[in-house]
Amino acid sequence: MTDPDLPESEPGLAFAADVFERACASREVIQTVTGRWGTLALAALAEGPYRFSALRRRVDGVSERMLSQTLQALERDGLVDRAVLTAIPPKVEYSLTPLGADVASRLVGLIELVESRMPEVIDAQSRYQAR
Amino acid sequence: MTDPDLPESEPGLAFAADVFERACASREVIQTVTGRWGTLALAALAEGPYRFSALRRRVDGVSERMLSQTLQALERDGLVDRAVLTAIPPKVEYSLTPLGADVASRLVGLIELVESRMPEVIDAQSRYQAR
Incomplete structure (x- = not known):
């Protein structure tokens, strides 16, 4: 605007x-960035560069198609770099750009907060179910 | 786990x-929390309590049904309080719980980061389109 x-x-x-x-x-x-798989892909890449298949194992439950679409959107928006490494067979590695690293560190903070407060969330869910 | x-x-x-x-x-x-409308509802409630219709105006583009489902999920997870105020007609007000406020402040940080770096994102998108 x-x-x-x-x-x-x-x-x-x-x-x-x-x-x-x-x-x-x-x-x-x-x-x-905050979509179902965007969050997890960025948080995983905050650990370091990943090849596609390793990233797919890290982001447990994502389909090949969804991970590929997610990485394409993150690359388009300048958050993820896709590098083709010279090797036989060629290797494709994904890593965060500086902007992606900034965004990912915020997401990791959010994830860590939610993970650490899950007992509170689960208490709230039990009270909600019991009403 | x-x-x-x-x-x-x-x-x-x-x-x-x-x-x-x-x-x-x-x-x-x-x-x-990071869903399409969860992010925006939490970020809006970080500004202060809202009644349903005012919140719906703030979160431009959300349908009544989607906002209602979003608030229900946030209430269930202990992030949002729903208070029925004694008045004629009765008023329903939504506000953040302490946990919701912690989560929302992380989301607002993320949103502000993305908003401030949009020129970089738009540059990246142009380069991607031009390839």
């Missing part, structure tokens, strides 16, 4: 994304 | 969630 109050000559300021606006491009990026 | 190496007598330690395991309950919670 461009704020009409900001002068167009200041490109750094004239660009203001607002994820609450349905048409804002940032919403789509947030959804790639 | 219970780690067999940890003594069962230490309840705080015996519980170790691992979001990478497909059967771990934490994965479902992460997916509620």
Whole structure:
């Protein structure tokens, strides 16, 4: 969203994304990043580069097709680098870009928070079921 | 996941969630929290309590049904409180629990990061399209 109050000559300021606006491009990026497999793929790549098949084993339960689509979206948005390494047979390695590493570290923080607070979540779920 | 190496007598330690395991309950919670509308509902409620209709206006584009399902899942997991205020007609207000506030502040950090780096994302998307 461009704020009409900001002068167009200041490109750094004239660009203001607002994820609450349905048409804002940032919403789509947030959804790639936080999507079912985007979160797990980024969190796995925060551990280090992965080849496709190893990443698929790490992200337990993802199909080949879904992981491939997820990585393509993350590569398109500049969060993941795909490198073809010279070898026989050629190896393809996925790693985080600097932007991807920043995003992934936030996601890992979120995951660690939720993992550590699961006893509270499970208590809440039991109380909710018992109502 | 219970780690067999940890003594069962230490309840705080015996519980170790691992979001990478497909059967771990934490994965479902992460997916509620980071889901299409979960993220936006939590980020909106980080601004303060909302009544249903005001929240629906804030989360531009969400249907009544999807917002209602999202809030129900967040309430079940102990992230959102639903309070019926005595008034004629009765008012229903949604707010974050302390756990919900912790989760929401991580999400808001993630959203702000993505919003601020959108020029980089858009550059990456243009390069990807041009290949």
